[in-house]
Amino acid sequence: MVSILFFLATLVASAFADGYTCANIMRNPTQNLSEPYYYPETWRENMEPTKYAPNQICNWQINVPEGLYATVIFYKKTDSESGIKCTYPNGEQVYIEDNDQNPYKFTYPRFQIDLQVGDKQGEFSFKVVWSEYPDGRSMYIGLDGVHSIASVPTSYYTTVTAVNQVMLVGFSVPDVPLALLRQSAIYEGGYTNGTYLGNLVNARSGQIYSTSNKLGVYTFGLEKFINQTVFMVLDSRAAGDIVQYTGTNCPTDPNKSCGIFLNSQKNVSAVATISRQPDYLTLPKGFANSITLKIYGETMEESNLFATINSNYQSMFPLRVTNSLKIYHSDTGLLTVPVAKNADAAKWNSVFDGRYIIVRSFDFNRQSYAQDTTETFVTDPNNQMYFKFNVKYLDTNGPTTLDVNVYKNGVAVFTATYTATNPPLPFPNGILGDKMEVNYQTYGNYTQGFQVDILTTKNGDASPSSQSPVSTPSTVTMSPSTLTTKIITSTKSDSPTTFPTLAPGASTTIGTGATRGTTQRYESTTKSGINKFSLTTLAIVGFVMLV
Template sequence: MTCYQCQNDIINPPLDLSQSTYYPLDWSEDQPIPTVSAGQACVITVNVPTRYYANVTFYRQFPYATGSYALYSNNKVVRIENNDPNPFFFVSPQFKVNLQTVNSTAYTTKFAFKIVWTPLPTVSKRNIMIEKNSPPVAVFPSAYMTTFIGDQGTQLSLMAFSLADSANSYFLRQSAIYAGDTVDAEFIGTLDQVLTSRYPLTARGNKISVLTFDLGNYFYCPLFMSQATSDVRGYQVYLGRNCEDQGPCTVTLDGSLGNSLTVTEFDGSETIQGFRAFPESAVINVYENTVSMVTRVAQFNATNYQEQLPFKVNGFMKFYELIGTGMYDMIVTHN
């Protein structure tokens, strides 16, 4: 195939949704990745039918990092990178691909993608009630669609957990979050978007639902948690951290933007073995099961932390609250 010029194209799903769609149209994955002409700039809009999702694999070979992006229907942008064989899931109503090449023949840029049109899974629903002034409820991925429900007039927020092995983080983009209790509600994000933002995703109403497709086949650990929005205010960073069952685990307490809260969930105690560094710019409060003065079991600062270590933390959920600023790498082990 010779070089192709991209256009501001609109791709509609085929009448036969069992047939894959390719871009460019005369390419398929058994051929070399086609070369894009120099000096191109276009946006390809792909319409996704209701109750389907587009399982999209991008094929990209650029000599530079920029130039190709995907835009979800919630207006969140992700960069498309070289040598990423792992698919993206885009739900209805559409997604967009922004493609740009430099105006120089000194560079060779290759780009294509394949769409597999797939019905959203038919799953049972699991409703979880969320109350104000209560700790978050963490959930493992499963074959259910999880819907968190708050009292009327209560806004809900959703936080994501990092994976024990960050190399697997691409799996988290295979998820869908809705501001309601069905897949017909407004799509507001994916778990990888929430984790990357390090900030709670807030729905406008009192319901928020998460679809994790088949992630339950790969991970037996919490991937997300929900709490009343009024209980997450005051933190610039709020996320969960999964660790391996064996060996030391580095839990980064991120105060780069100010106060933060990091949660681990483990059915057993864990021990804080140390910190790689402890700047004087913050204090760290440790809580068991919920955040309150009654459940605070330790407070570390730059002058007293060493004399308290190692420190054992009990409870099913452990909360590490950073008040101040700075980055703190905390080493923990599971007992």
């Protein structure tokens, strides 16, 4: 009798040491949704994962009825076993990492877990919780064919409608693990029971398109962990020729670097950044002659083209890129453009021989109360340069002024104040000095801002107009001898509009309380054409401005 008991105990111990053997299982939600489903059923999350037997294949098909979603946490300790995977409702199969307990979210109608292991033993357990979608408010976004709208995580159910297809662009989250973005779902048709299209992790690899003109997004409480832009939506037509479109957030840690990475080896690519601060770009380590980098503000329209950089790149950096939405577009090759923490880190205010500087107000080409700008540029100590400038665009309203001053050895050698009654005139000559100031003040008035192009040289035979890398609607190469000034007058129809707030923590307010007034704009033109910007008021907000 003792021998039989000893044999049975040895058999049980041996079976436990070999680990569990799984079978193909189909599982429905528990009747009481507050009760999780565990595998193995005797395992709990406060235990070590359970050992599995080697050399086996099995799967779990887990159903998710309409109106529910499933939260799954995997507990995996193996020698990087690659045969343990899960499959989303859209058929995408992903590898389950060791020691990654960030939750997965699965939607209607089902998901699958696969285990296919070799002769090495490991540990694997998981927990499934089915939940009803919580009651919540809905947010509806209507897209035109031009503008983009960005969002931070919210508790809203977001439905996006486009003229054509909806394109969703995912953003990096450098301050938190990327795995947190699994707590999101993107649906066809704008409803949680619509076809699952992917999540924000998928969107980091490439944009997600709706098959119709509607798309829905839900982020499952992600707002508790992330307060950065996580996605941007636009009509597919607004992307132009872009094939690969992603978004970048820079780390908040000042000790971590940031850059705009564009991989256009196979297709045209673009990267978007969104903030109420300028991007200060510094000289890339490598810039192939075949690359053309185009930078846009707010939209991909030619009127919003900030700069075109190619073989002129040595003179273009550092660069201060304005507007809330900055779009970096590359047609070929690989390019990484460093983004500095601030103006000082970029040496933005230091000039050198042959440097081309674009000075713009932040909300350029958009009615805004936030256009005031002050910039100072200085030479190296004991050096002097010719400062040549062109007032490319100037919008004055009320008492708005643009001051341009050049100093030499502390003494002003050139000073000008441009207003509605004193417009800028052609100034073909450079001014020798060691410091230049540009100061645009609106005194509380709304305007579409200004642009001044500056070229600094050791000699006086070059022109900022003839070397300008900026494309304008007329694309005319300007010469100081042919420059004229055109005055454009607009009234109430150009006043800023208050758009509805689209998400908590984000604002689209451009300005309120505008009264009827007259705005005068001065644009650099040539005898062969006028470089005109669109002056119509936007009918729809182009993006969410994060605050």
